[in-house]
Amino acid sequence: MALLEIKNLVKNYGDVEALKGINLSIEKGEVVVILGPSGCGKSTFLRCLNGLEEIKSGQILLQNAGELGKDIPWVKARQRIGMVFQSYELFAHLSVIDNILLGPLKVQKRDRAEAEKQADELLKRVGLYDRKNAYPRELSGGQKQRIAIVRSLCMNPEIILFDEVTAALDPEMVREVLDVILGLAKDGMTMLIVTHEMAFARDVADHVVFMDGGTIVEEGTPTEVFENTHNERTKAFLSRFSQNS
Ligand code: ADP
Numbered sequence: 751m752a753l754l755e756i757k758n759l760v761k762n763y764g765d766v767e768a769l770k771g772i773n774l775s776i777e778k779g780e781v782v783v784i785l786g787p788s789g790c791g792k793s794t795f796l797r798c799l800n801g802l803e804e805i806k807s808g809q810i811l812l813q814n815a816g817e818l819g820k821d822i823p824w825v826k827a828r829q830r831i832g833m834v835f836q837s838y839e840l841f842a843h844l845s846v847i848d849n850i851l852l853g854p855l856k857v858q859k860r861d862r863a864e865a866e867k868q869a870d871e872l873l874k875r876v877g878l879y880d881r882k883n884a885y886p887r888e889l890s891g892g893q894k895q896r897i898a899i900v901r902s903l904c905m906n907p908e909i910i911l912f913d914e915v916t917a918a919l920d921p922e923m924v925r926e927v928l929d930v931i932l933g934l935a936k937d938g939m940t941m942l943i944v945t946h947e948m949a950f951a952r953d954v955a956d957h958v959v960f961m962d963g964g965t966i967v968e969e970g971t972p973t974e975v976f977e978n979t980h981n982e983r984t985k986a987f988l989s990r991f992s993q994n995s
Contacts, residue, residue: 751813753778753940754799754831754909759808761791761798768794770964771808776909778813779938783951785975786961787987792944795961796911799942800824800833812908829858832907836914838894840886840901846873847882850901858905865904872900876930892923899930909940916947928954948991952976960984 752775761769768791776782784792797803799810801824810818818827840849847869854865873879876896886894895915902910912931916924928950935941935954945951951958951972958975960968960983968981979985 751811752776753780753813754942755809755811756799757809757811759795759798759810760806761794761803762806763794768964769798769805772964772966774959774966776940776942778908778940780956781935781939781941781943781954782957782959783955783972784942784944784959784961785946785948785951785987790961791964792961793913796833796913796942796944799911800828800831802833825857829853829905830908832902832905832910834895834898834902834910834912834915836917838886838891838898840894840898842886845883845885846878846889846897849886849897850904853901853905869900869904872903875933876900877926890923891919892926895919895923895927896930899927899934903934909942910934912941912943912945914944914946916945946991948976948988960987962987 754776756772756774759769759772772795786792794803798805801819812818812822812827812830815822815830818824847866850869851862851865854860855862870879873882876899878893878896881889881893889897916927919927924947928947932954943954955972958970958972959966960975960981962983968975968984975984976988979988
């Protein structure tokens with residue numbers, strides 16, 4: 751079985767069918783990138799995988815855990831499936847280190863010294879150890895996003911979901927965040943990434959998924975999807991990006 755297996759996932763918002771039966775398998779160590787036009791369901795899909803949206807039908811299976819939300823409750827599942835959001839979601843009243851340690855101490859009940867040692871190492875790795883005691887308001891957007899990634903990593907998740915994490919950043923800060931994610935990919939972290947950064951998507955992905963209208967309309971290796979595109983909607987979407995770059 752794959753690390754994460756999604757079977758026929760359907761999600762409705764009232765009368766709007768946001769996801770119309772998504773099937774996807776993610777192997778351990780694999781990086782899957784999801785592309786698609788605004789409103790096609792990318793964010794909804796990631797949110798369903800983290801239990802932030804209630805699904806109408808289908809199954810989300812995690813290796814050695816079973817069906818999420820059924821065999822394993824969402825509070826437990828979220829420790830194994832991390833998520834990083836476009837808007838960072840850091841607590842303004844907590845310092846960087848207290849933001850990072852909140853989950854490890856309160857949810858995982860870990861020893862502070864042990865968790866802080868890991869946090870320090872992760873902060874060094876993203877080049878922000880010197881901002882350990884700063885507050886979110888004292889950080890740039892790129893720094894806040896790198897802290898949000900460290901906070902997720904410090905829970906030792908088996909997979910991390912990234913939801914357009916550079917979309918709110920000034921252009922000069924996008925690179926520093928993408929480089930952290932590329933480093934994680936090199937280290938074998940399993941990731942599911944929604945992004946509009948096409949060059950990055952090509953670089954980082956093992957598998958590319960193109961969504962439109964709540965369904966997966968094309969998928970394959972980066973070469974297959976970017977160079978041997980079959981679907982007309984994928985072609986139209988990708989050509990908009992090549993015109994802009
Ligand atoms: P994407 O991330 O690809 O831009 P979303 O997942 O945000 O797309 O949205 C998919 C569809 O679901 C869209 O039609 C959107 O309008 C709708 N939608 C998303 N969130 C909600 C919500 N909270 N309530 C109602 N409709 C929603």
